Amino acid sequence: MSTHDITVTINGAATSASVESRRSLADFLRHDVGLVGTHIGCEQGACGACTVLIGGRSVRSCIMFAVQADGAEIQTVESLAPGAEMHPLQEAFRRHQGLQCGFCTPGMLLRSLELINDNPNLTAEEAREGISSNMCRCTGYQYIVDAVLDAAAEMRAEEG
């Protein structure tokens, strides 16, 4: 066992902490930083519930140690709606019933955000393929795909 001082940027704020080497990034975010929007499902990298963005890229925070993230820029689901107003993606998920129990939703939202950032004009097929990295046992995925496409359209309109 060893402990290490790390400094990371989480949702724009620089954060320093001392972590045990075996502390997963997901547990660090939930228990040490108090950002419990990041969910932990399988703890073996299969389900995607713990997805966060590092430097804008989706990663599984349950199979990454916090110490590995030293120096990284981390974005969690809490960054989407810092105030009272929901992000267009969150609105679209609500509108299309792209969630039911909500367990996969933080990971789905961040993976979807990455997909839209990479390609604002993504097709239904690309959205379906893109979110295949994340498991949802409620919706059957169709409503999530609908929500992602709708949110992409709205975000394009906002950009335009």
Added chain:
Amino acid sequence: MKSPPFEYHRAGSATEAAALLGELGFDARILAGGQSLIPLMNLRLAAPGFLVDITHAPDLAGIGANGAGLHVGAAARQRTVELHAETLAAAPVLADAISNAGQVPVRHQGTVVGSIAHADPSAEMPAAFKAQGGTVTAQGAGGTREISSEDFFEGYFTTALEEGELVTGVTVDAWPSGTGHGFLEFSVTKESWPIALAAVMVHVDAGTIDRASVVLGGVAEVPLRRPEAEAILVGSAPGAEVFAGAAEAAAAGIEPLSDSFGSGAYRKKLARVLTRRALTTAAERAGGAT
């Protein structure tokens, strides 16, 4: 579950990583992307006492091609290699293999060299690396040495690396123009582990195959070269009959294990069918078509 405790070390260079491995001894493991290692630790199937993180070593991050081939450093992430223009030009079979491996978020973090050094005989990258051929560069306290892709894989999760050595990079050998590749795997869903896979390369000169490589994954304890299939291909004109014969030869004599995803007999059939289809694609690509 959570990972068992371990001591974390960060190497700033390949030389420092080799020194740390030597100092820490047999219970030390290299940590690159961790996408195979950390799940194993969380499942308590692995419990190394020491991890040496190499992803902060700038000398291990490179990707680059020259006339001899494509070099991939041990810290280069799979997704970066997969989308790199030089990979697509110099080692498209590797790019195909990566795009079939895991999911994009896992590939953002995982490394190509890590997957090769992990040496899972069902995995995509070891098979593609062996199919195209190349060398592994290993570094230990005593210096560096090169290991051929033919000699690197010795058994299930077992390689020719000696204690105290790490892989600092791999070089995938260039093939001349007129080469085509095929990479095919079969899995229950696109995300799940391949039940069997075929990675093939053919070079066609004046209507005749003059060089061929056929490697199967998921059917043996290593990514398995099929010399009998290659012998049928070399000297023949590309065609359905030749490919069917080579595919028969590739599947003949293998004795894959059975598991809950498929019986040994099923894997054997998959090996034949995937080889035939991969060869057909490879020959089309070698002919200039895409």
